[in-house]
Amino acid sequence: MLSMKKSVRFSVLAVLSFLFAFTVQAGDGPDGYPERPIEVVVQYGAGGGSDIFVRNLMTPAAKLLGTTINVTNMTGGAGVKASKYVLGQPADGYTIYNFSPEQLINTALGRENFSEEFAPLVQVQQDISIFYINPENKNFQTVQELIEYAKANPGKLQFTGTTPTSPDEIIIMRFAKEAGIDIKYVPFDKAPQTHAAVLGGHLDVLHEEPGVILSLIEAGKLKPIIVFNDKRLDKFPDVPCSVELGINITTGRWRGLAVKKGTPQPIIDYLAGVLEQAAQDPMFVEYQATSLLDQRPGWKGPVEFGKYWDDEYQATKDVLTQLGYVK
Incomplete structure (x- = not known):
């Protein structure tokens, strides 16, 4: 039906x-x-x-x-x-x-x-920009846990997005600066390569817009952990927005x-x-x-x-x- x-x-x-x-x-x-x-x-x-x-x-x-x-x-x-x-x-x-x-x-x-x-x-x-992780990530499951892990392991956490000095890198590095953490940015030329890197557990965090990977989110293969916006999205009511966490980034x-x-x-x-x-x-x-x-x-x-x-x-x-x- x-x-x-x-x-x-x-x-x-x-x-x-x-x-x-x-x-x-x-x-x-x-x-x-x-x-x-x-x-x-x-x-x-x-x-x-x-x-x-x-x-x-x-x-x-x-x-x-x-x-x-x-x-x-x-x-x-x-x-x-x-x-x-x-x-x-x-x-x-x-x-x-x-x-x-x-x-x-x-x-x-x-x-x-x-x-x-x-x-x-x-x-x-x-x-709208969002960070995602593999749901099977054993080191953290929330953005707060991500920050704690990164502070305990400087330079170990690896984010991915498309191309160096891209909008992906800018928002990732802005987040890192506001959160006070030291991370690595690993870029790829094509968006599907970034998705695969986190899906396969090779990298820790993906920066991407929701529409591109909605099917992966709905299938439970990628988990959103923070929405860079001044309010939560109705689609992901349990995912905190940046503003409520005191992170002044709403870039998209x-x-x-x-x-x-x-x-x-x-x-x-x-x-x-x-x-x-x-x-x-x-x-x-x-x-x-x-x-x-x-x-x-x-x-x-x-x-x-x-x-x-x-x-x-x-x-x-x-x-x-x-x-x-x-x-």
């Missing part, structure tokens, strides 16, 4: 999505744009939160634009490889970049310059899109309007709800997103300075 209800629910969503695409058809863009397929570049491997976000958003966007949208995963260099590829393409709206906190981090580290190279398109999501990964600077403003505005409609597609709304991506407001248009970049950059640079990455 449950599976039949689920099937009916998704059938209804599929019909609504079909009707949505035709009732809010964006029409022709400026100067006939788009006249050919569009490429969206993701600086992470397939299966991670950003990759899943882009693919879910671009499905309704392709219908609205009336063209094919190809997603290209391009890992390496903490996002610099992908950035250079996008910057090597014409500024014509046919190459869209999955813009993320990495571009701000890379700018602070002198690897690129987001404000001179990219133009804001839209921000769509504001995710944001996800948005950008284009190469110099892209005509009419195309930017047109794309932003189409993507805003795509984000209202019933299938995308359902994906966000089931992945717990609707816990915080995330939408920002081009102007607001651009202002947010500036604020986030300063905050990011301050944290990297505190951690000793920036002089």
